[in-house]
Amino acid sequence: MEQFKGLTRLPKFAIPQRYDLHLKLDLSACTFSGTELIDLNIIQVTKFLVLNALELHVHKVWFTNSHNQQFLPTELVLDGDDEILVLAFDEALSVGDGVLGIEFSGALNEYLRGLYRCTFMDGGEKKNMAVTQFEAVDARRCFPCWDEPALKATFKITLDVPSELVALSNMPVINEKHDGNIKTVYFEETPIMSTYLVGIVVGRFDYIEDTAADGVKVRVHCPVGKSDKGEFALHVAVKTLDYFTKYFSMPYSLPKLDMVGVPEFSAGAMENYGLITYRENELLYDHLHSPVSRKQRLVTVVAHEVAHQWFGNLVTMEWWTHLWLNEGFATWISYMATDILFPEWKIWTKYLGYSTEGLSMDALEISHPIEVEIDHARSVVEIFDAISYEKGSAVIRMLQSYLGDEIFQKSLSSYIKRHAEKNTKTEDLWSILSEESGVDVSSMMDVWTKKKGYPVISVKINDNILEFEQSQFQLSGENGDGQWIVPITMSVGSYHRSKNFLLETKLGKVDISDLIPSHPGNSSPFNEKNKENFADQLWIKVNIEQSGFYRVNYENELNFRLRNAIENNLLSASDKFGILDDAYALCLACKQPLSALVSLMNVYRKEMDYVVLSRLIEICYDIMAVSSDAIPDSANELNQFFINLLLFPARKLGWESVPGESNLNALLRGEVLRALATFDHDKTHEEALYRFQSLLNDKNTPLVSADTSRALYIAIMRNSSTSNRKGYESLLKIYRESDSVQVKEGILRCLATSPDPDIVVEVLNFLLSDEVRFQDINYGLAGLNEECCEVAWKWMKENWDLILAKYGVEMLLANFINCIVALFCSNEKADEVEAFFESRTYPSIARTLKRALERIRIKARWVENIKQDQSLHQLLCQLATTKS
Numbered sequence: 099m100e101q102f103k104g105l106t107r108l109p110k111f112a113i114p115q116r117y118d119l120h121l122k123l124d125l126s127a128c129t130f131s132g133t134e135l136i137d138l139n140i141i142q143v144t145k146f147l148v149l150n151a152l153e154l155h156v157h158k159v160w161f162t163n164s165h166n167q168q169f170l171p172t173e174l175v176l177d178g179d180d181e182i183l184v185l186a187f188d189e190a191l192s193v194g195d196g197v198l199g200i201e202f203s204g205a206l207n208e209y210l211r212g213l214y215r216c217t218f219m220d221g222g223e224k225k226n227m228a229v230t231q232f233e234a235v236d237a238r239r240c241f242p243c244w245d246e247p248a249l250k251a252t253f254k255i256t257l258d259v260p261s262e263l264v265a266l267s268n269m270p271v272i273n274e275k276h277d278g279n280i281k282t283v284y285f286e287e288t289p290i291m292s293t294y295l296v297g298i299v300v301g302r303f304d305y306i307e308d309t310a311a312d313g314v315k316v317r318v319h320c321p322v323g324k325s326d327k328g329e330f331a332l333h334v335a336v337k338t339l340d341y342f343t344k345y346f347s348m349p350y351s352l353p354k355l356d357m358v359g360v361p362e363f364s365a366g367a368m369e370n371y372g373l374i375t376y377r378e379n380e381l382l383y384d385h386l387h388s389p390v391s392r393k394q395r396l397v398t399v400v401a402h403e404v405a406h407q408w409f410g411n412l413v414t415m416e417w418w419t420h421l422w423l424n425e426g427f428a429t430w431i432s433y434m435a436t437d438i439l440f441p442e443w444k445i446w447t448k449y450l451g452y453s454t455e456g457l458s459m460d461a462l463e464i465s466h467p468i469e470v471e472i473d474h475a476r477s478v479v480e481i482f483d484a485i486s487y488e489k490g491s492a493v494i495r496m497l498q499s500y501l502g503d504e505i506f507q508k509s510l511s512s513y514i515k516r517h518a519e520k521n522t523k524t525e526d527l528w529s530i531l532s533e534e535s536g537v538d539v540s541s542m543m544d545v546w547t548k549k550k551g552y553p554v555i556s557v558k559i560n561d562n563i564l565e566f567e568q569s570q571f572q573l574s575g576e577n578g579d580g581q582w583i584v585p586i587t588m589s590v591g592s593y594h595r596s597k598n599f600l601l602e603t604k605l606g607k608v609d610i611s612d613l614i615p616s617h618p619g620n621s622s623p624f625n626e627k628n629k630e631n632f633a634d635q636l637w638i639k640v641n642i643e644q645s646g647f648y649r650v651n652y653e654n655e656l657n658f659r660l661r662n663a664i665e666n667n668l669l670s671a672s673d674k675f676g677i678l679d680d681a682y683a684l685c686l687a688c689k690q691p692l693s694a695l696v697s698l699m700n701v702y703r704k705e706m707d708y709v710v711l712s713r714l715i716e717i718c719y720d721i722m723a724v725s726s727d728a729i730p731d732s733a734n735e736l737n738q739f740f741i742n743l744l745l746f747p748a749r750k751l752g753w754e755s756v757p758g759e760s761n762l763n764a765l766l767r768g769e770v771l772r773a774l775a776t777f778d779h780d781k782t783h784e785e786a787l788y789r790f791q792s793l794l795n796d797k798n799t800p801l802v803s804a805d806t807s808r809a810l811y812i813a814i815m816r817n818s819s820t821s822n823r824k825g826y827e828s829l830l831k832i833y834r835e836s837d838s839v840q841v842k843e844g845i846l847r848c849l850a851t852s853p854d855p856d857i858v859v860e861v862l863n864f865l866l867s868d869e870v871r872f873q874d875i876n877y878g879l880a881g882l883n884e885e886c887c888e889v890a891w892k893w894m895k896e897n898w899d900l901i902l903a904k905y906g907v908e909m910l911l912a913n914f915i916n917c918i919v920a921l922f923c924s925n926e927k928a929d930e931v932e933a934f935f936e937s938r939t940y941p942s943i944a945r946t947l948k949r950a951l952e953r954i955r956i957k958a959r960w961v962e963n964i965k966q967d968q969s970l971h972q973l974l975c976q977l978a979t980t981k982s
Contacts (some may be wrong), residue, residue, distance in 0.1 A: 426490020
């Protein structure tokens with residue numbers, strides 16, 4: 099048996115071809131039992147069969163070969179560490195086809211993985227339902243199987259469930275038989291697919307349906323009485339199904355598509371073939387209670403999951419190393435589909451805020467390549483991160499921009515056709531892109547996917563020659579040794595004067611004489627002074643529209659010109675975003691002083707574009723988080739400067755929506771007011787408290803909208819303390835009485851923003867209570883800020899065993915590390931955290947913990963750097979008194 103321990107992948111003695119799976123669910127006892135017949139192809143003579151199983155009881159096993167001879171295993175070992183079931187036979191199984199039969203049972207767990215139990219309300223009574231979440235490696239918790247993406251098979255599923263409940267799976271129901279309180283539901287056999295895409299939901303729902311252009315029936319299943327909340331998602335699903343059918347030149351391959359809102363769900367959504375499961379608040383849109391941000395999020399999430407039906411389900415990565423083929427492409431094309439459906443949202447500019455997360459994570463030492471080796475099944479969960487999603491999609495966008503839309507679409511269509519129902523590696527995609535484009539895509543892109551990190555491009559000008567130098571960008575400030583083939587785009591003084599080239603070496607030069615007008619204008623004689631003034635106005639922007647996955651560091655003269663261009667509103671929102679985002683990253687890496695960043699931020703005082711202003715606000719939050727350690731004597735001036743930055747857009751937007759205004763303005767209003775409430779702006783707090791009182795008097799008051807409600811909640815909590823609990827308790831009352839997932843989410847996100855440590859501990863205990871669903875703990879933790887990091891850390895240490903018992907060691911546990919541990923900004927605290935987790939780490943959170951520790955040490959270094967900034971205090975005093 100020892101030969102099978104510690105292996106990354108299963109030995110290939112046999113390949114499954116078909117599963118006939120019959121599951122019997124007992125929702126009262128929270129258990130299930132099952133029988134499966136697996137059609138196998140034995141591909142080498144063996145006395146062993148090795149497959150995956152975890153937390154299951156195996157009662158009976160037999161194997162029947164093609165000659166109808168039956169073999170019983172003489173030894174059966176379930177290894178929980180390696181998550182395998184080893185079957186040993188006295189007599190060797192010969193090459194050929196056969197059927198493996200297994201009878202087994204298990205418990206419906208509460209950890210939101212495998213086949214698990216969650217609850218729904220039925221006429222005021224709480225009842226059990228069952229849901230699956232198998233990605234990445236949890237099908238093995240439901241039935242013994244070859245639980246690897248490359249080992250595809252077909253699935254014939256039968257379920258025994260309570261008669262009054264709805265049973266859903268990947269395929270349509272073909273028959274139902276009733277026997278008293280139990281019904282047996284038979285589903286059509288699936289096409290060939292991976293185990294992680296098998297889906298089952300058993301519960302009570304209402305549904306609405308529509309039909310796509312090619313006849314596919316699409317249904318959205320909602321909690322009883324809330325089917326109207328699924329109408330928007332249904333519309334989006336049908337439209338995106340039609341769009342992807344055309345884009346990939348390949349029809350959707352199943353006869354139906356169900357989308358289900360699940361009361362408890364660890365991720366945002368899951369692309370099970372033909373049965374997409376969602377958190378309820380990712381699928382349900384409530385015109386009264388859903389902010390605009392939720393509407394946009396819903397569209398990208400639905401488009402992402404529908405895209406997976408091709409990219410991931412029909413064509414599947416060969417192993418988790420190539421996860422980005424699923425997630426990077428689904429992310430990128432979800433934004434493309436959203437842009438087609440709602441061009442007025444300018445979603446590609448909003449995408450920049452999303453891709454920044456990839457840039458941020460990939461600048462860490464603990465980052466990993468897009469293609470990352472997976473050597474332990476449980477560690478797979480940690481690569482569902484900003485590298486696979488954000489960096490993966492950004493690299494695709496960069497390549498699409500370089501090759502052109504037409505070639506890219508044609509290539510993806512060929513890729514889907516050629517590899518339908520099969521498994522692929524990254525090289526398979528590069529091969530087709532190279533064929534279609536004539537470009538050696540592999541040599542260009544391998545360094546982007548096989549190596550971690552990305553470059554910062556340093557740019558300076560010498561006469562009319564631009565000089566470029568690339569080096570690896572790291573937030574630690576260390577110089578990396580990476581070198582990339584970088585598609586450089588740039589404009590000189592106008593978007594009509596542009597140039598593109600590949601920077602294939604460390605150093606490069608480009609003559610831009612042909613992009614510079616011969617004289618500054620016809621209205622005045624051309625002399626040295628005019629020439630000098632003209633040069634000041636001739637801005638040079640590299641990485642146009644932020645289409646490339648790299649950062650740019652401009653020398654002082656070029657920085658000055660760009661600042662002028664921002665002030666004169668000559669640049670696109672994407673480029674204003676990019677200049678600000680790169681400057682912040684360089685400051686955090688201690689490559690530029692904070693005073694330089696603050697001076698640049700001041701240029702954005704009259705900014706009204708959503709993506710730019712939202713990034714400005716996020717940077718304010720990040721600077722504020724270290725200010726009490728770095729500049730305690732200037733913290734008040736810094737806070738006032740941030741308030742001053744936001745007063746202009748706050749006055750422009752006001753609290754009330756304007757008929758016919760854009761969704762982006764509604765989004766912006768919410769962001770700006772939340773920020774002013776967070777920075778304790780007196781007038782914002784006064785207005786918020788007045789409007790909150792109106793809400794308490796009348797829950798349908800026109801003075802509170804879904805977009806402004808969180809600003810109210812933050813103001814309430816910023817004014818709450820142990821001696822002034824009224825607002826806090828009023829918020830809890832609204833939470834408890836509301837049946838809207840959108841309202842509950844909004845309140846949870848704000849409860850922990852109180853500056854009072856005793857209130858924060860109360861909130862943390864509330865989050866652990868049965869009043870907050872498992873999945874929603876991350877909303878509450880996200881509200882924590884640096885003011886209460888000490889008390890939150892102490893609370894987490896004292897409750898660690900309880901947290902572990904309740905949430906297990908999977909995805910939800912990482913939220914505690916990301917939201918509590920990562921708040922610190924001193925090396926001493928990093929050492930303390932490291933010591934605590936020395937005996938408390940697990941494969942599923944090891945990388946998350948290392949990343950949090952690295953971020954703490956980066957912030958500690960930044961704090962020390964800020965302390966040395968001699969001009970910062972005077973600058974902040976000046977800016978704090980400068981009104982917008």
